[in-house]
Amino acid sequence: MSQATSIIESKDLTKRYGNFTAVDKLTLTIREGEIFGLLGPNGAGKTTTILMLLGLTEPTSGMLKVCGYDPLHEAIKVKRTVGYLPERVGFYEDLTARQNLDYTAALNGLSHAEAERKIDEVLDTVGLKPKSDQLLSQFSLGMKQRLGIADVLIKNPKVAIFDEPTSGIDPEGVEQILSIILGMAKRKMSVILSSHQLHHVQRVCSRVGIMAKGHLVAEDSIENLGKATLGEGKFRIEVQAAPITEKVVQAIKHIKGIASVEVIDNVLKIGSESDVRNLIARAIIDNDSLATGMKIEEYNLEKIYLKYVKEQ
Amino acid sequence: MSGLMSVFRKELTDNLSSKRFLILLALIYLAGIATIYVVAQSIRSSVDANTQFIFIRLFTTSGEDLPFSFPFFMSLFIPIVGIALGFDAINSERSSRNLSRLLAQPIYRDAVINGKFLAGLTTITILVVSLVAIVSGMGLRMIGIPPGAEEILRIFGFIFISILYGAFWLALSILFSIVFKRTATSALFTIALWILLFFFMPFIANGIGNAMIPVNENSTLELAAKNDELTRNISRISPSTLYGETVQVLLYPEMGNPSALLMMISIYSSGLIPRPLSLLQSLLITWPQLVSLIALTAICFSVSYILFTREEIRST
Structure with missing residues (x-):
């Protein structure tokens, strides 16, 4: 196994809500350019982990470095390099796809000309260019999800985090989304894929981590995990x-x-x-x-x- | 900083192009113009040779057919505008699932709430300034008397205090949009509070005042004045009272002190018709009201600021 540089590192990362421990002593390493599958039942602490990676939720204790930054104290730098597609992403329904992306580009500090070029590029990548001037209220779930990926790509992230990108999408849409994700890894982006659609994860992920009740119970390539368990x-x-x-x-x-x-x-x-x-x-x-x-x-x-x- | 500007620009565009705002704008323009039209018809009967500020009378005279004056109309409509602009500021972002995507962008979290507040404030400013300008222009044409320098300054003061009044309702409704997760709840709650403060506060203040200092026709003047003062102080909890008093002092220079009863007493006891207050004196008298209104707005805004920046973003 090639030892590429790690882009996300956590050690004993813990998050408690009152008495409830959502994430317990999570130690995790994610490398550059890999597609990492984060698996686990509902309530296992996957989304909490993701929110901590982005600095949206404050860890109770433990060490966390994302691209060399501490998400809690250098949240802006982290958010500049990490793209996040939330589960069941929402957009402004009364704006067009392009206007929605325009807003994201502006929030990321892109100049107008730069934004125009980048928006064309990412809409092309996700195959939504012909629909760019349609209102979001006319978008299907699959199109919204692809627009969500475009929204992440706008900022040219080093790490992209996708929370359930394929749930509720028709098979053709799933195909498109998975191939976009594979294309991102080829361009040296790290992708974290949190999903319950295990056959989708198996198709694209090089390594997976399985969480249960706040613990990371396994972290390895699918092949090695298969050998270890079966x-x-x-x-x-x-x-x-x-x-x-x-x-x-x-x-x-x-x-x-x-x-x-x-x-x-x-x-x-x-x-x-x-x-x-x-x-x-x-x-x-x-x-x-x-x-x-x-x-x-x-x-x-x-x-x-x-x-x-x-x-x- | 660029984050704040981006949020501000988007929110301002949204505000100015939303159907909600356009309908409100049309309504307010129509009602404002109607008010001033009626006032201009009846203004001649309220003016005599001794009247000093004729132009400003446009804003204070209530017409014969219309029971209320322009400032009363403003005090009724500005809260509605503030509430309409703010009641779904944060919770609509949450329910449309935009919030976590928005907060994952490289901006400080307070940029979202600051941008929204500033955009709302700018919208209110545009509305108030344009409305007063239209009304003044119409009035100028209809009565043909240009305003004096002091009158213009007083009108500017009126504009400023009206915007501030709108800012309070905007800050309050943004606060409720953070506290309540559903837009319907926050809208109902702010409107309920507005009705309470606007329509019922005078009755409540009266009730408490009369219970604590009972007065009847045989009471001494001193007792009646005490009762009046207590009632006024209680009703000053309501920002609409603060607004009303400030506007009264600014636009009715002849009326001086907001405590009308004391005024009457002094007129009757001295037998003199009071000279109008100078602008500086008017401002001095309204200073406490002005500061209270600013403080109320600041409290609402800082509570929402703290709530929003401290809030945990949860998965559900």
Whole structure:
């Protein structure tokens, strides 16, 4: 794993509301140019964490650095480099898309000419250029969400934080949003994606962090988390065979790409890097046994997520 | 600073182009012009050879068909304008989900509330100045007597105090827009408070005054004066009383002291018709009212300022 420079660092970050601890001793590192998925059930403290990153909420204790700045005392500098798309973002309904972005550009101190150029550019990026002079009240949810991304891109952020950008969006809209996010990472922007749509996260994120009840319970690449929770190998193959002899197990272990073989309750549980069902079947038959059933599944983020969240 | 200016510019544009404001503007212009038209018809009957400030009479005479004068009309409408401009300042940003996006921009949080207040104040200023200008122009044409230098200064004073009065209602309604999360609640609450302070405060003050210092037709003058003073002091809780008194002193130079009863007593006991107060003396008399009005506005604004900048932005 390449050790790129970290852009967000937190240590023992804690936020309490009265007796309730929303975020408990969060230690997190996010690197330059990566897409980081922040996962967790509702009320796990994801949004609170995001608000602290932006300096909108004051941490109770702990250290936090965003692009080298302290969000609490240098909030303006942080907000200049960090773009935030809130969950279910809102715009001024009586203004056009361009006027809405104009306001954001002005708030970011862009000159008029600069703003015009930048607005054209970002509207083009999110595919809303033809709709730029339409009132926001005529925008669909997906268009608003894309405009929200444009709104973040206006300030040329080093870090973009998206809170549930794909919830309630049709599949085509999701496709567009995910490809915009991937494009941002290519341009060396870090993206933090907080979402419940785990298959979307899995498609774009290089690393994920799973939060539960204010704790960060896991933080790693999806691959490593999969290995840690579900065993070796990308595929899980379950084989029912009779009889399961030691010879059969040894033969399967010798197949190329097999990562692990276990026998639990007369079922062979095999981890492998590729789909090798045909080789396994042959190995069983060759060793005078009979395969009575075979199931294969690819590990996915949902399994990893549920495992970590249930443990809490 | 650039953040403040951006918010200010956007809010001012919003204010001036909003339907709400345009309707209000049309109503106020119409009502203002109607008032002054009626006044100009009847002004001749209220003027005699000894009247000193004729032009300013335009603002103080109440017509025969219209029961109220121009300052009364202003004291009725300015709060409505202030409330209309401020009641949804912050909570509409919240309910339209713009607030967290707005606060994630590189501006200080107070820029939002300062910008909104300044934009509202500018809008009120535009409204008051243009209305007084229209009314003065109309009056000039209709009665054909130009205002003297002192009259012009008094009118400027009137404009200033009217804007200040509007600023108070603007600050109060912005405060309620922070306290109440729903725009309907904050609108109803500010209007209720306005009705209480404007229409019921005189009755409440009267009731308390009469309960504490009972007077009847056999009471001494001294007792009646005490009762009057107490009642006035209680009703000065209401900014509309403060506004009314200041305007009275500024626009009725002949009437001097806002305590009308004392005035009457002195007229009757001395048998002299009082000379009009000079502008400086008028200003001196209204100074406490003016300071109270500024203080009330400042209190409302600083409370909203503190509430808004201290407020936690929560996810929900």
